[in-house]
Amino acid sequence: MALQSVRGFHDILGDDILRFKKVSGTARSVLKRHNFEEIVLPVVEYAELFQRSIGEVTDIVQKEMFVFKDRKGRVLALRPEGTAGTVRAFIQHKLYAKRPYTKLFYEGPMFRYERPQAGRYRQFHQIGAEVFGVQEPTADAEVISVVYKILNSLGIEAVIEINSLGCKECRPAYRQALKEFLSTKEENLCKDCVSRKERNPLRVLDCKEKSCQMTVKDAPKTVDFLCDSCNEHFNKLKELLTELSIPYRENSNLVRGLDYYTRTVFEAVAESLDTTVIAGGRYDYLVEELGGPPTPALGFAVGIERLSLLLKEIEEQEGLYIVIPFGNVQGYALEVAEKLRNKGKRVEFSYRKGGLRKQLEFADKLRAKFAVIIGEDEMREGVVTLKDMESGEQSKIKADEIV
RNA sequence: GAGGGUGUAGCUCAGCUGGUAGAGCGGGGGACUGUGGAUCCCCGUGUCGCGGGUUCAAGUCCCGUCACCCUCCCCA
Numbered sequence: 021m022a023l024q025s026v027r028g029f030h031d032i033l034g035d036d037i038l039r040f041k042k043v044s045g046t047a048r049s050v051l052k053r054h055n056f057e058e059i060v061l062p063v064v065e066y067a068e069l070f071q072r073s074i075g076e077v078t079d080i081v082q083k084e085m086f087v088f089k090d091r092k093g094r095v096l097a098l099r100p101e102g103t104a105g106t107v108r109a110f111i112q113h114k115l116y117a118k119r120p121y122t123k124l125f126y127e128g129p130m131f132r133y134e135r136p137q138a139g140r141y142r143q144f145h146q147i148g149a150e151v152f153g154v155q156e157p158t159a160d161a162e163v164i165s166v167v168y169k170i171l172n173s174l175g176i177e178a179v180i181e182i183n184s185l186g187c188k189e190c191r192p193a194y195r196q197a198l199k200e201f202l203s204t205k206e207e208n209l210c211k212d213c214v215s216r217k218e219r220n221p222l223r224v225l226d227c228k229e230k231s232c233q234m235t236v237k238d239a240p241k242t243v244d245f246l247c248d249s250c251n252e253h254f255n256k257l258k259e260l261l262t263e264l265s266i267p268y269r270e271n272s273n274l275v276r277g278l279d280y281y282t283r284t285v286f287e288a289v290a291e292s293l294d295t296t297v298i299a300g301g302r303y304d305y306l307v308e309e310l311g312g313p314p315t316p317a318l319g320f321a322v323g324i325e326r327l328s329l330l331l332k333e334i335e336e337q338e339g340l341y342i343v344i345p346f347g348n349v350q351g352y353a354l355e356v357a358e359k360l361r362n363k364g365k366r367v368e369f370s371y372r373k374g375g376l377r378k379q380l381e382f383a384d385k386l387r388a389k390f391a392v393i394i395g396e397d398e399m400r401e402g403v404v405t406l407k408d409m410e411s412g413e414q415s416k417i418k419a420d421e422i423v
Numbered sequence: 424g425a426g427g428g429u430g431u432a433g434c435u436c437a438g439c440u441g442g443u444a445g446a447g448c449g450g451g452g453g454a455c456u457g458u459g460g461a462u463c464c465c466c467g468u469g470u471c472g473c474g475g476g477u478u479c480a481a482g483u484c485c486c487g488u489c490a491c492c493c494u495c496c497c498c499a
Contacts, residue, residue: 079497146499277498296499323499380459395457
């Protein structure tokens with residue numbers, strides 16, 4: 021078989037790279053304005069880190085991790101997400117001791133051994149951010165507003181859904197109530213949900229099976245079981261979002277697949293794709309569970325490929341100048357090209373063979389904004405012929421005066 | 424991990440009941456060493472995804488395999 025990339029591992033090129041960069045650049049610019057600092061994390065970590073953070077019984081850990089042993093027999097894994105590594109770094113470098121709170125963001129490839137589909141790859145890319153050390157809902161509001169701004173500046177239509185899962189105090193009671201409710205309705209649940217009911221009852225809430233959805237409508241809701249402080253936190257968050265004019269939808273069935281979430285969880289759902297493009301939430305116990313001091317935290321991750329899929333038009337690049345040498349004028353033409361580049365222009369020096377006709381066809385093909393035609397006449401006079409490729413107008417101007 | 428679909432030239436695809444591969448677009452070249460965004464002319468041996476089988480003969484049938492797409496699981 022011909023040489024080929026590994027299943028689920030894809031190249032990104034052509035127009036896709038423009039979309040990819042736009043998503044990445046937009047997210048970075050929003051994050052920068054919110055003063056998040058970048059951290060570049062390793063792609064490989066001890067597998068244990070993910071088992072302990074994401075949760076032993078989750079699908080990500082059980083069947084989707086790329087796990088392998090190195091030469092010393094250490095059990096390593098390709099990171100399936102970015103939060104665990106960020107938390108590990110936060111603890112390892114004792115960032116909690118340096119500032120009252122810390123805001124970080126990361127970008128890079130993540131790996132999950134899943135069945136590839138549209139917008140789903142085994143190597144995909146996320147840009148994510150985390151806030152450590154703030155328990156106030158203002159941090160939740162900031163993070164959600166970052167998500168909103170990213171979507172907004174990208175012109176992408178997605179609905180932000182929020183929910184609260186409660187904390188150590190109130191979640192157990194809810195879990196119990198839900199379990200009991202589900203037990204009475206077992207005959208209405210799908211096969212998956214019957215087994216899920218014990219292992220991870222919350223997940224039954226967002227099952228797509230119709231009969232499950234019908235059943236779940238009457239199920240107890242997380243928000244009805246929140247303790248006073250969780251309730252206050254959630255209400256305050258909603259107030260803040262309203263104040264910030266961030267549209268959101270409360271979805272009492274929203275739960276997340278990772279074990280570490282507490283209180284606020286949220287997703288940006290693109291209805292056109294019927295998929296989640298950005299997701300996140302609070303994880304107030306994770307830092308402590310991984311060996312750090314008790315530190316409330318929250319974050320989110322953007323699926324770059326998925327957002328790219330929603331990007332309609334790609335940004336026009338800066339207008340291209342194509343320098344067309346014609347005859348024995350190579351040196352002079354090259355000089356002109358350099359001058360333009362020094363002025364910051366995007367310049368292609370044409371290596372295309374053939375007459376002027378072919379050259380202009382080539383310019384057209386590259387979607388050049390201007391053709392800088394340089395023949396022997398031009399060289400003799402110390403000028404160039406600048407042709408506006410859209411209007412077709414052209415004029416001779418001095419080499420130094422092209423803008 | 425389960426189910427379904429697809430796989431022929433760079434791209435989109437045609438190829439009927441098996442007989443030895445085509446079109447459009449793109450690309451290259453050309454009466455044009457000075458003018459493009461539907462001027463004209465010329466140019467296609469590509470492992471018909473891969474491997475095996477049936478057959479005198481397979482792109483065309485059978486089996487396997489790989490990849491992609493869709494649904495489920497799960498998730499960004």
